[in-house]
Amino acid sequence: MKILHVADSHIGYSAYHKVAENGLNQREVDVYNAFEQFIDYALKTKPDLIIHAGDLFDSVRPTNRAISFVLNQLLKLSEEEIPFIVISGNHETPKLRETGSVFRIFEHLNNIYPIYKGKLEEVEIENAIIHAIPHSFSNEDLRKNIGMVKLRESHLNILVLHAGIIGIKEFSYTRGDFNEQIISSGYLSPDFDYIALGHFHKPTKVTDNAYYAGSIEHFSFKEAGEEKGFYDIELGSSLKINFIPLKTRGMLDLGNIDCLNLSADEITNEIIRKFMESEIKDKIVRINLKRINRGKFKGLDWNRIKSASSHALHFEISYEFYEIEQELKGKSRIGSLVDEWKEYISKIPLDKDREEIEKLALKYLSEAIGGIK
Ligand SMILES: [Mn+2]
Known part of the structure; x- marks a missing residue:
């Protein structure tokens, strides 16, 4: 059975000020492009099943544009009779049930299976049972949902979850996202033929049968330099898994400059030297200034920095003021x-x-x- 596992598309995300030719936020367009590449791959390779492991949308109330974009993409899969199972993640799940889910829109499309009601649902596709667990009302509910899963021996059993996993030495998950769900690795039973995970944005093998597909684009500087994509899986008596990269916009973290013993001019030069060293054209770029004081910060040659970074899509400086710490002492x-x-x-x-x-x-x-x- 051929399966595509994708996650964390965060459709509707937008950031920075750059506007694309069509007048939309460039980052919003970048995310649409990445998702469309994925859909094109699916239409070309015609898998038996697609699993989207949560955070299809970036927010509980996506814009009409984001919704109609997704609707158009999913209609293509629906028409080609490619089953698409999608669970809700923390980003698109409302805190109040009464708010209602954007996923309801997809409920009546053939071959599209939105799972968003806080409870385990089973979908049977060919000889596979997909045990799909959407974002649950609490961590306890999530554990209950997993506890309710009944493996069917005659079938391939696939678990789908959107959560952080703790308790594996080789894989450390740091908590951080709002409203996120966390479970211990003990819930990732080796009895499943495959566990499709979403939430962690870096493609990662967590256990022999459990994988994070990662996100389809870069959504924070924590993800700078990471490859983005999805998995193309052949599932039968064994698991063959292939990472398919997507073409995404580069995100570069150019690291730290220790400013303590540098003059404002030297810091400016160092920033520009770092630009020259790296190919920053059309990329999202950040530099961190360590141990700088307000005087030097004001004294940086902002015109030179601006013009040297003008061909980046976005450039930002993060910094920590040194004198505050000195005052504390x-x-x-x-x-x-x-x-x-x-x-x-x-x-x-x-x-x-x-x-x-x-x-x-x-x-x-x-x-x-x-x-x-
Ligand atoms: Mn998430």
Whole structure:
């Protein structure tokens, strides 16, 4: 059985100020392009099944444009009779049930199976049972949903989930996204023929039978330099899995410049040198300035930096001001922090242990302040 596993398309995402020729936000267009490449691949290769493991849309209320784009793409699959199973992820699931799901629109399309009601649903396609678990109302509900799965021995059993996985040494997931679901790796049973995961944006093998497809485009600088795409899978008595890259816009993190011992001019030169070193044309680019003070920051030659970065799609500087940390080290600042904390705690009703809590807090405060280098 031939399956395509894709996830985290985040259709409707837009960012930065660059506008495409058609007047739309360039990043929104980039994401449409990536998704369309995927659909074209599906139409050409005609898989028996497509699984989208959540976050098809970037938000609970996508724009009409984003909805009609997806509708048009899915209609192509529907007409070609390519089954498309999509579960809801944290991004498109409303916090309040009454809000209703955008996925309802797709419910009446032939061959399109939107799974979004917070409960496990089973879809049978050829000799496979797809146990599809949408974004659930809580982590506990998610665990209950997984517990309800009944493997069918006569069939291939595929689990679909949108969640972070913790508890695997080789794979560390850091929590972060809003409303996200997390489960421990113990729920990824080796008894499934395949587990199609969504949520983590980097394509990753988590266990022998569980994979994150990753996202179809770069959605934050954490993803800079990552390859984006989806899996083309041959599933039978064994699992053959092939990563198919998509053409996406480059995102470059040009790293840090330590500004402590550099003059404003030297920092400007260093930024421009980094631009020259890397091919930044049409890319999304970031540089981080470490240990810079306000004076030097103001003194950077912004005109030169602007013109040297003008052929990037987007350029941003992140920075940390050094003098704030230095102030913290000064005695007066420590004093005021402690005073601020004492005032804060005095307003909080504590029946007992006040002394103990105050002692601990002061210890941690002084450690934290002392630890800033
Ligand atoms: Mn997600």
